[in-house]
Amino acid sequence: MIINHPLLGPRDSAEFTYMGDAKLIDRPDWQAPEALAQFIDYGYMRDNPDGAHRELWYHEQGDRSFLVVTRDTTTHEIFAVELARDVARSRGQSR
Amino acid sequence: MRYSALRVIKEALTGHKGWTPAWRDVAPQAHYDYIVIGGGGHGLATAYYLARDHGAKKVAVLEKGWIGGGNVGRNTTIIRSNYLLDGNEPFYEHSLKLWEGLEQDLNYNAMVSQRGILNLIHSDAQRDAFTRRGNAMILNGADADLLSTQTIQKRYPFINVDNARFPIKGGLAQHRGGTVRHDAVAWGYARAADQLGVDIIQNCEVTGFRIQGGTCLGVETSRGYIAGGKIAACVAGSSGRLMSKAGMRLPIESHVLQAFVSEGLKPVLPGVITFGAGHFYCSQSDKGGLVFGGDIDGYNSYAQRGNLPVVEDVCEGAMAIFPMLGRVRLLRMWGGIMDMSMDGSPIIDRTHIDGLYFNGGWCYGGFKATPASGWCYAHLLARDTPHEFAKAYRFDRFEKGQMIDEKGVGNNPQLH
Ligand SMILES: Cc1cc2nc3c(=O)[nH]c(=O)nc-3n(C[C@H](O)[C@H](O)[C@H](O)COP(=O)(O)OP(=O)(O)OC[C@H]3O[C@@H](n4cnc5c(N)ncnc54)[C@H](O)[C@@H]3O)c2cc1C
Numbered sequence: 001m002i003i004n005h006p007l008l009g010p011r012d013s014a015e016f017t018y019m020g021d022a023k024l025i026d027r028p029d030w031q032a033p034e035a036l037a038q039f040i041d042y043g044y045m046r047d048n049p050d051g052a053h054r055e056l057w058y059h060e061q062g063d064r065s066f067l068v069v070t071r072d073t074t075t076h077e078i079f080a081v082e083l084a085r086d087v088a089r090s091r092g093q094s095r
Numbered sequence: 096m097r098y099s100a101l102r103v104i105k106e107a108l109t110g111h112k113g114w115t116p117a118w119r120d121v122a123p124q125a126h127y128d129y130i131v132i133g134g135g136g137h138g139l140a141t142a143y144y145l146a147r148d149h150g151a152k153k154v155a156v157l158e159k160g161w162i163g164g165g166n167v168g169r170n171t172t173i174i175r176s177n178y179l180l181d182g183n184e185p186f187y188e189h190s191l192k193l194w195e196g197l198e199q200d201l202n203y204n205a206m207v208s209q210r211g212i213l214n215l216i217h218s219d220a221q222r223d224a225f226t227r228r229g230n231a232m233i234l235n236g237a238d239a240d241l242l243s244t245q246t247i248q249k250r251y252p253f254i255n256v257d258n259a260r261f262p263i264k265g266g267l268a269q270h271r272g273g274t275v276r277h278d279a280v281a282w283g284y285a286r287a288a289d290q291l292g293v294d295i296i297q298n299c300e301v302t303g304f305r306i307q308g309g310t311c312l313g314v315e316t317s318r319g320y321i322a323g324g325k326i327a328a329c330v331a332g333s334s335g336r337l338m339s340k341a342g343m344r345l346p347i348e349s350h351v352l353q354a355f356v357s358e359g360l361k362p363v364l365p366g367v368i369t370f371g372a373g374h375f376y377c378s379q380s381d382k383g384g385l386v387f388g389g390d391i392d393g394y395n396s397y398a399q400r401g402n403l404p405v406v407e408d409v410c411e412g413a414m415a416i417f418p419m420l421g422r423v424r425l426l427r428m429w430g431g432i433m434d435m436s437m438d439g440s441p442i443i444d445r446t447h448i449d450g451l452y453f454n455g456g457w458c459y460g461g462f463k464a465t466p467a468s469g470w471c472y473a474h475l476l477a478r479d480t481p482h483e484f485a486k487a488y489r490f491d492r493f494e495k496g497q498m499i500d501e502k503g504v505g506n507n508p509q510l511h
């Protein structure tokens with residue numbers, strides 16, 4: 001698989017480490033009243049869809065950025081690649 | 096029809112005209128007491144033990160494709176019971192005992208071959224861990240044998256014990272482990288279940304569940320609605336996709352695992368050998384091909400094919416311990432979809448929906464579990480209480496902090 005890195009251009013997926021569902025960006029607030037249930041969900045439960053999946057890839061053998069890749073889990077086709085930083089910021093996080 | 100040597104001789108002399116299909120091809124009925132979704136090894140074993148041991152009369156197995164087309168016909172066929180933890184070891188040891196009597200039970204030659212499995216050790220820390228595991232196995236009534244480097248070199252002269260990076264410091268052997276012809280397991284269970292009246296319905300995909308007031312009443316399928324008393328999901332790698340139709344999320348990710356077979360060779364490899372420094376396991380089939388595999392590709396996938404980086408990684412593992420394989424040509428490679436659970440251990444449990452049960456999370460070690468999985472799932476379905484050997488395989492173990500985490504590395508959907 002080739003991942004089209006927003007800064008570096010097309011890179012071999014073997015340079016990356018797969019980190020799972022991009023929902024892991026939304027780490028629950030540990031002080032929220034439902035924090036326990038939220039963390040159980042965050043730590044263990046997954047949507048695991050067939051079809052388009054937003055997921056985190058870490059460019060470990062490259063510039064060490066995290067990417068959010070939208071990929072079809074039935075064909076391995078990649079539709080979009082974003083910097084995880086940009087995605088997190090657009091969701092109101094500081095970084 | 097009973098199979099026997101006499102029968103084979105008789106058929107040979109009469110032009111093989113007397114053989115009948117191993118199971119009936121039936122159309123689905125409107126209602127069953129038990130509907131098992133998924134005609135893999137686990138689903139077929141479940142139906143067989145339901146009918147044989149629990150007197151279940153109206154049982155159906157619904158398979159979206161054909162019997163044996165899933166992981167049961169794609170795996171590297173290794174059976175063993177070399178686990179560490181109490182939640183696992185009695186279950187897998189029960190499974191190994193069932194394998195030992197399987198062919199007589201089913202009247203089917205599944206080519207169960209207890210040629211032994213050897214896990215290689217490459218460091219002192221690994222020797223400590225394997226010694227502990229061996230002791231846990233013995234405490235649970237399994238067999239385990241710690242071999243020295245000298246013994247290994249004598250028994251397997253082709254192994255490179257002096258690899259500069261991964262010298263071999265010994266090995267943990269389970270002599271009762273081995274291999275089984277995988278698709279014969281599916282066929283054998285299918286035939287035996289059919290003889291007990293189980294309807295095996297192929298080309299019948301479950302597309303939805305009919306759930307009313309918190310109770311599952313039946314399933315929508317590509318061959319129409321089928322009502323059921325108890326519905327038993329058993330679809331391995333498709334667990335996420337299927338259970339989402341009942342509105343459930345699971346502690347499971349689906350990943351692809353590849354396997355490989357080489358051209359046929361004269362006998363070169365006695366037993367199953369696993370590399371302890373990388374991820375590589377290998378045995379030789381009775382036809383002569385070397386059957387081997389390694390790690391999952393490592394990203395969510397429902398595509399039954401993998402990518403090249405893992406092929407390279409597996410072949411490097413092979414070369415590290417068996418330099419003799421350098422000139423061997425690869426014949427075929429393929430992939431299967433694994434239900435990777437968050438602690439590497441399976442789930443056999445009720446769901447929060449009445450009448451709907453779940454069996455999955457087998458990661459890539461579920462073939463060896465086939466008999467015990469069917470045995471314990473049938474018990475749960477018939478009696479609504481977990482079987483003694485599967486009582487740790489609960490959904491709520493994650494939230495309760497009772498993960499069955501063989502490696503002790505915490506939650507991660509890439510364990511097995
Ligand atoms: C490459 C590879 C190597 C492996 N090596 C080993 C090994 O050496 N040792 C070991 O112990 N294990 C091994 N495994 C794991 C083992 O094969 C699986 O854990 C086990 O086979 C899963 O159970 P099953 O046989 O019931 O699955 P499957 O055979 O996959 O059965 C599930 C069935 O459900 C059907 N299905 C899915 N969705 C639906 C639906 N909606 N409606 C109806 N039917 C449906 C599928 O078509 C399939 O036939 C390996 C797996 C792979 C892929």
